[in-house]
Amino acid sequence: MTLIIDAHGQNLHFEKPPERVVSLIPSITESLFELGLGDRIAGISKYCIYPEDRARDKPTVGGQKNPDFEKISKLNPDLIILNEEENKPEHIALFKKNYRTFVTFPRIFVEAGELLDQLGLIFHIPDRTKVFSEQIRLDHSRLTALSPTRLRALYLIWRNPWMSVNRDTFIHDILSLVGLDNVFANQTPRYFEVTREMILNAQPDVIILPDEPYRFLKKHIADFDGLDIPAVKNCNIFLTDGTYYCWYGTRTARAIEYIDQNIIHRIVTC
Numbered sequence: 001m002t003l004i005i006d007a008h009g010q011n012l013h014f015e016k017p018p019e020r021v022v023s024l025i026p027s028i029t030e031s032l033f034e035l036g037l038g039d040r041i042a043g044i045s046k047y048c049i050y051p052e053d054r055a056r057d058k059p060t061v062g063g064q065k066n067p068d069f070e071k072i073s074k075l076n077p078d079l080i081i082l083n084e085e086e087n088k089p090e091h092i093a094l095f096k097k098n099y100r101t102f103v104t105f106p107r108i109f110v111e112a113g114e115l116l117d118q119l120g121l122i123f124h125i126p127d128r129t130k131v132f133s134e135q136i137r138l139d140h141s142r143l144t145a146l147s148p149t150r151l152r153a154l155y156l157i158w159r160n161p162w163m164s165v166n167r168d169t170f171i172h173d174i175l176s177l178v179g180l181d182n183v184f185a186n187q188t189p190r191y192f193e194v195t196r197e198m199i200l201n202a203q204p205d206v207i208i209l210p211d212e213p214y215r216f217l218k219k220h221i222a223d224f225d226g227l228d229i230p231a232v233k234n235c236n237i238f239l240t241d242g243t244y245y246c247w248y249g250t251r252t253a254r255a256i257e258y259i260d261q262n263i264i265h266r267i268v269t270c
Contacts, residue, residue, distance in 0.1 A: 031249030148179035210242025
């Protein structure tokens with residue numbers, strides 16, 4: 001029997017696939033549906049919104065940071081899927097004490113493929129998950145073999161105050177793969193505030209404004225007016241679907257194609 005080791009070092013094996021799963025992670029919930037496991041989902045977090053036509057029919061059990069323990073108990077789950085970063089440590093500890101849990105925490109692009117392989121073992125569907133994990137590995141191999149022109153990129157996750165990410169993040173890794181060097185890779189902690197002066201000094205060629213966790217809109221592009229940086233001079237400020245940069249799972253298998261079309265092919269360089 002294949003042993004699975006989760007992000008908390010738990011040794012897990014599943015003689016039979018779980019039948020009543022509570023997923024508190026939006027990207028995992030979407031993946032379970034896409035893998036044909038929708039009938040196994042007993043409950044989801046209120047932020048699990050994809051696929052829209054199916055997720056809306058599932059019971060919600062609060063958010064990642066404030067799960068409704070009473071609702072979860074009534075659902076009688078045989079597996080709860082969590083994430084080291086998205087769920088509070090005390091909540092994870094409580095879930096581990098009372099339920100069978102699978103804790104995730106992929107930090108780089110290829111680990112999304114490894115996570116899918118683990119889901120394949122948990123639910124006894126390795127052939128289904130392999131379709132996606134192989135695409136992720138193929139994209140990774142193809143991109144690491146290239147020598148693209150490197151551009152300096154600023155990726156913001158919040159506004160008022162501006163916030164960005166360092167090198168120890170899934171976002172950083174996927175940017176690096178597509179030829180974008182994170183201008184704040186060496187900042188600490190992993191998520192940090194960014195000032196206008198910091199952006200000026202960093203001189204990014206590209207600024208990326210995602211729609212999550214903060215929903216950047218077209219009007220927010222004007223926030224950078226007057227900054228003497230290449231991204232402003234060349235109009236390389238892009239709104240984008242943030243899920244392709246930070247959701248790990250089946251969506252990761254489509255991420256490179258999306259970023260290539262949405263960002264890379266639209267960049268103007270001088």
